[in-house]
Amino acid sequence: MHIPDGFLDTKTWVALTAVSGTAIAVSLKQTGKTLGEKQVPVMGITAAFIFAAQMINFPVAGGTSGHFMGGVLAAILLGPYTALLVMATVLIIQCLIFQDGGVTALGANIFNMGIIGAFGGYFIFSVLRKFLKNDKGFFVSAFAAAWLSIVIAAAACSLELSISGTVPLKTSLIAMTGVHALIGIGEGLITVAVLSFIKKTRPDLLES
Amino acid sequence: MKKIIIAGFLAAIIIAVFISPFASKHPDGLEKVAEDKGFLQKGEGKELFNAPVPDYSMPGIKHETIAGSIAGATGVILVFALAYGIGFCVKSKGRKVERSKKKLT
Numbered sequence: 001m002h003i004p005d006g007f008l009d010t011k012t013w014v015a016l017t018a019v020s021g022t023a024i025a026v027s028l029k030q031t032g033k034t035l036g037e038k039q040v041p042v043m044g045i046t047a048a049f050i051f052a053a054q055m056i057n058f059p060v061a062g063g064t065s066g067h068f069m070g071g072v073l074a075a076i077l078l079g080p081y082t083a084l085l086v087m088a089t090v091l092i093i094q095c096l097i098f099q100d101g102g103v104t105a106l107g108a109n110i111f112n113m114g115i116i117g118a119f120g121g122y123f124i125f126s127v128l129r130k131f132l133k134n135d136k137g138f139f140v141s142a143f144a145a146a147w148l149s150i151v152i153a154a155a156a157c158s159l160e161l162s163i164s165g166t167v168p169l170k171t172s173l174i175a176m177t178g179v180h181a182l183i184g185i186g187e188g189l190i191t192v193a194v195l196s197f198i199k200k201t202r203p204d205l206l207e208s
Numbered sequence: 209m210k211k212i213i214i215a216g217f218l219a220a221i222i223i224a225v226f227i228s229p230f231a232s233k234h235p236d237g238l239e240k241v242a243e244d245k246g247f248l249q250k251g252e253g254k255e256l257f258n259a260p261v262p263d264y265s266m267p268g269i270k271h272e273t274i275a276g277s278i279a280g281a282t283g284v285i286l287v288f289a290l291a292y293g294i295g296f297c298v299k300s301k302g303r304k305v306e307r308s309k310k311k312l313t
Contacts, residue, residue: 001238006254007247028298035299038209044292045216051287052223055264055280057232064240065232082295089291093283099259102251157238167247175244179237202212 001069001157001180002094002109005102009164016160017107023115024088030081039078042205046074047086049194051093058186066183069153071117072125072146073191077198077205080122087114108160112153121149135199142195143188150187154180217288224280228264229273 008016035043050070057065070090074083088110094100101109128141154176162169198205235243242248261267261279269275 001236003238004251004254005256006251007242028294031295032298035295037299040292040295040299041209041213043295044288045213045220047291048217048220048284048288049223052220052228052280052284055224055228055231055283057234057236059232059234060237062240063234064237065234066237067231085294085298086291089294090287093287093290095259097259097261097286098264098279098283099255099262100264102254103256154237161247166250167242167245171245172241175241176237179240183237205212 001112001154002091002101003105003112003157003160005104007102007161007164007166008105008108009166012160012164013104013108016111017104020088020107020110020115023084023119024110027081027084031085034079035082039082043078043082043086046070046077046083047089050074050086051090053190054090054094060179060182060186062179064179066180066186068190069113069117069150069187070191071113072121072142072149072187073194075118075122076125076142076191076195080118083118083122084110084114087118108157112156112160116153116156117149120152121145124148139192139196143192146188146191147181147184150180150184151177217284220284220288221281224284225277228276228280 050068050073053068053070055067057067060066071083071087074086077083078086091101091106091109091113095103095106095109122145125141125145128144129137132138132141155173158167158169158172158176161167161172195206234240239248242251261282264276264279264283265272266275266278266282269278
């Protein structure tokens with residue numbers, strides 16, 4: 001769902017760049033307070049894994065593909081602030097080195113996949129965890145948060161495109177959320193698979 | 209800890225180098241909707257600059273799969289370095305002990 005240059009008008013991309021820039025500044029500050037020495041390599045690995053996994057487009061219905069986003073996975077592993085930095089890192093390299101996502105749309109892409117994925121996804125996960133407490137609840141919450149984060153990000157993307165005058169909301173909203181409801185299943189499955197692997201091999205990484 | 213760093217890094221490299229050639233070539237969700245709803249052309253030729261490795265294909269390499277795999281490995285290394293670097297700079301403001309203290313309480 002990387003938005004290219006040309007899809008967003010100036011007011012929309014400037015506003016979203018400001019929002020994402022602020023969120024990154026806050027996250028740098030918060031991460032400085034909480035990030036332990038041992039978590040620095042985990043941050044690097046999480047970002048590298050998410051970048052690699054985002055290259056793997058899997059087919060969904062009707063000649064469309066989708067790929068893993070990773071915001072919820074990163075947030076469960078590292079907390080939402082560090083996760084936002086991880087997502088921003090991936091999106092900045094994708095944009096500047098691989099022309100995946102526009103430069104003007106970078107703020108919007110960080111908003112949709114980073115802020116909604118990491119902050120929004122983590123919020124959903126935390127709320128669900130209050131009701132679903134055991135191990136099974138952990139994975140159910142992670143799956144639901146991952147799925148919802150994709151669908152909400154797709155809706156936000158539609159909204160941004162309509163505010164920009166690119167395509168009316170009623171034209172794109174159902175199409176965007178519909179296809180991403182399918183892609184979100186992949187997101188949930190990959191998130192749960194990686195978390196269960198980590199829980200088996202390095203449960204200490206999931207303690208906090 | 210070293211083990212998991214190496215294992216995680218290798219996993220990312222393996223995905224980017226050996227699994228990425230099997231990725232679906234279909235347009236992604238947004239691209240497909242843009243195509244169907246007729247606004248895909250709004251993004252054509254609007255790029256602000258030419259990225260060094262466009263579309264995850266290393267330029268100058270004729271073999272498409274190899275060009276993609278090298279691009280993937282390059283990306284993994286760059287992303288790892290940048291994220292590690294950010295983490296290193298941010299944490300090095302000196303809070304080494306705090307976290308371990310917190311865990312005890």
